[in-house]
Amino acid sequence: MAHFVDRVVLHTTGGNGGHGCVSVHREKFKPLGGPDGGNGGDGGSVVLVVDPQTTTLLEYHHRPHRHGENGGVGQGDLRHGTRGPVLELPVPEGTVVKDRDGRVLADLVEPGARYTVSEGGQGGLGNASLASKKRKAPGFALLGTPGEANDIVLELKSVADIALVGFPSAGKSSLIAAMSAARPKIADYPFTTLVPNLGVVEAGDTRFTVADVPGLIPGAAEGKGLGHEFLRHVERCAALVHVLDCASLESDRDPLGDLDAIEAELAAYAPDKVEGAGGTEDNSSNAVPLNERPRLIALNKTDLPDGAAMAEMVRADLTDRGYRVFDVSALNRDGLRDLGFAMAELVLEARAQREIEPAPVPVTVRPRSVNRKQFTVTAESKGGEPLWRVRGDKPERWILQTDFGNDEAVGYLADRLVAVGIEDELFKQGAKPGEAVVIGSEEDGVVFDWEPTMAAGAEHLGGPRGTDLRLDDHSRPTRAEKKQEQADRRAAKVATRAEMDVEYRTQNGVPTKRKDDGAPTSVTDEDGVEIFYPHGNPDDLQDEGFGTDEAEADRP
Numbered sequence: 001m002a003h004f005v006d007r008v009v010l011h012t013t014g015g016n017g018g019h020g021c022v023s024v025h026r027e028k029f030k031p032l033g034g035p036d037g038g039n040g041g042d043g044g045s046v047v048l049v050v051d052p053q054t055t056t057l058l059e060y061h062h063r064p065h066r067h068g069e070n071g072g073v074g075q076g077d078l079r080h081g082t083r084g085p086v087l088e089l090p091v092p093e094g095t096v097v098k099d100r101d102g103r104v105l106a107d108l109v110e111p112g113a114r115y116t117v118s119e120g121g122q123g124g125l126g127n128a129s130l131a132s133k134k135r136k137a138p139g140f141a142l143l144g145t146p147g148e149a150n151d152i153v154l155e156l157k158s159v160a161d162i163a164l165v166g167f168p169s170a171g172k173s174s175l176i177a178a179m180s181a182a183r184p185k186i187a188d189y190p191f192t193t194l195v196p197n198l199g200v201v202e203a204g205d206t207r208f209t210v211a212d213v214p215g216l217i218p219g220a221a222e223g224k225g226l227g228h229e230f231l232r233h234v235e236r237c238a239a240l241v242h243v244l245d246c247a248s249l250e251s252d253r254d255p256l257g258d259l260d261a262i263e264a265e266l267a268a269y270a271p272d273k274v275e276g277a278g279g280t281e282d283n284s285s286n287a288v289p290l291n292e293r294p295r296l297i298a299l300n301k302t303d304l305p306d307g308a309a310m311a312e313m314v315r316a317d318l319t320d321r322g323y324r325v326f327d328v329s330a331l332n333r334d335g336l337r338d339l340g341f342a343m344a345e346l347v348l349e350a351r352a353q354r355e356i357e358p359a360p361v362p363v364t365v366r367p368r369s370v371n372r373k374q375f376t377v378t379a380e381s382k383g384g385e386p387l388w389r390v391r392g393d394k395p396e397r398w399i400l401q402t403d404f405g406n407d408e409a410v411g412y413l414a415d416r417l418v419a420v421g422i423e424d425e426l427f428k429q430g431a432k433p434g435e436a437v438v439i440g441s442e443e444d445g446v447v448f449d450w451e452p453t454m455a456a457g458a459e460h461l462g463g464p465r466g467t468d469l470r471l472d473d474h475s476r477p478t479r480a481e482k483k484q485e486q487a488d489r490r491a492a493k494v495a496t497r498a499e500m501d502v503e504y505r506t507q508n509g510v511p512t513k514r515k516d517d518g519a520p521t522s523v524t525d526e527d528g529v530e531i532f533y534p535h536g537n538p539d540d541l542q543d544e545g546f547g548t549d550e551a552e553a554d555r556p
């Protein structure tokens with residue numbers, strides 16, 4: 001059985017970018033031939049393309065997960081990874097792309113119109129591309145970033161000039177079958193039509209398309225019956241034709257009541273609002289509410305005696321309400337010619353109107369705004385501790401590109417963060433070294449203990465990266481100053497040695513007087529400092545056994 005699917009949820013992921021490569025050129029007699037690691041290839045994006053050959057979204061109903069191809073990894077000898085090919089998904093004309101919250105992202109009408117759903121990841125640079133004057137042989141490469149993952153909703157909204165609306169079994173399908181080459185299913189039970197049918201009608205020189213949608217019942221706008229799903233197929237039409245059943249078998253129905261009920265449904269139906277695309281109007285669904293569009297009335301089944309009588313009864317009423325009314329019989333093909341010309345008039349009017357009004361600016365099909373600031377820094381707190389959150393496309397991508405197992409790569413990341421001004425901003429907002437800085441969102445942010453020394457912070461602490469303020473001090477001491485300094489050092493040394501000596505002797509019970517005479521001794525140390533021992537040379541004491549293990553053991 002043929003299916004018609006006009007709403008699917010599609011999960012798409014762009015291909016991952018390939019990793020860059022770290023490699024050093026090797027050649028005989030050239031021990032360090034320079035970096036030659038190639039770049040990773042970009043991942044393939046997933047793109048929707050309007051294809052006139054495609055009529056339903058069935059394929060995506062069966063296979064709702066689509067992935068772009070990954071980029072190839074870079075290799076040595078400057079071999080770059082292959083770029084993942086773009087995955088093109090054909091969709092029917094009139095496909096509306098929404099996000100999970102129902103916001104319209106794109107409205108694809110023109111054959112060939114394209115919409116990028118998921119961008120592929122960026123390939124990482126290899127170490128050859130990362131080499132610079134300062135960093136001649138980088139020992140790291142950038143990682144490829146993962147492809148973008150999105151959940152989107154695709155909805156099909158038929159593109160037709162005129163829609164036929166009415167209760168089930170009013171004869172809408174019969175009418176389109178009689179007026180065009182369309183051959184929809186027709187039967188005398190409600191909800192025969194489950195999918196919108198499109199037909200091309202010719203009246204004089206005018207050709208236009210007519211949509212036959214499934215029958216509406218009261219409550220359709222809130223989803224009763226099949227109506228809710230199908231009212232969106234009416235949305236793009238310039239004009240409507242109410243098909244009223246004049247020979248309904250249900251006793252509680254009459255054409256006037258039916259008309260009121262359908263009008264109420266049209267009024268209750270709220271079309272999509274376009275957001276996220278820079279506030280542009282939905283570029284092809286008509287901005288006029290359904291119940292304010294030009295409408296005609298076709299009183300159907302007038303071939304039956306009951307039908308003719310009923311048409312006679314209500315015609316004046318309807319004309320008074322301002323409608324143009326046509327008695328028709330879809331079965332006998334009566335009155336179809338007049339109805340066809342009246343429809344053509346409305347279509348021509350609508351087309352002329354469209355020419356006067358400037359064509360709506362085509363929606364630029366990028367969901368994200370482009371002029372987002374490069375990054376934002378916000379102060380938060382976590383468990384009482386201050387926490388600084390950095391958000392931004394670039395810094396967040398840089399995190400993904402960094403191999404945290406490689407110190408050089410982490411250093412490169414720090415350089416990039418400084419270059420874009422993140423450290424400055426942190427200082428400006430009052431962040432202190434050692435506080436937590438998170439780059440990214442709650443779920444997948446990366447936390448750092450902030451060490452600004454290697455960064456802009458050094459400006460505040462000790463000069464920018466690559467300089468040392470100590471080297472900038474050019475004053476040199478004079479000869480006299482040097483002498484004084486030397487003398488001070490000597491005096492300090494003598495004092496400490498003497499102090500240590502006394503301390504040693506007191507603590508270790510060494511006699512303060514030697515057996516012989518304890519004559520003061522002095523030694524000259526390597527600095528040329530004369531050290532004075534009031535109780536004799538400690539080296540001699542060692543010779544006599546003081547301070548040795550045996551001597552210690554003998555002592556009481």
Ligand SMILES: Nc1nc2c(ncn2[C@@H]2O[C@H](COP(=O)(O)OP(=O)(O)OP(=O)(O)O)[C@@H](O)[C@H]2O)c(=O)[nH]1
Nearest residue numbers: 168169170171172173174188191192193215330331
């Ligand atoms: N006598 C007579 N019967 C008609 C006429 N038009 C339609 N019918 C019959 O009415 C029944 C319903 O016709 P459909 O064309 O399927 O009605 P529909 O409005 O498309 O109904 P749904 O698809 O359920 O919304 C069929 O049995 C038709 O043969 C008509 O002009 N005269």
Ligand SMILES: [Mg+2]
Nearest residue numbers: 172173192193
């Ligand atoms: Mg039908």
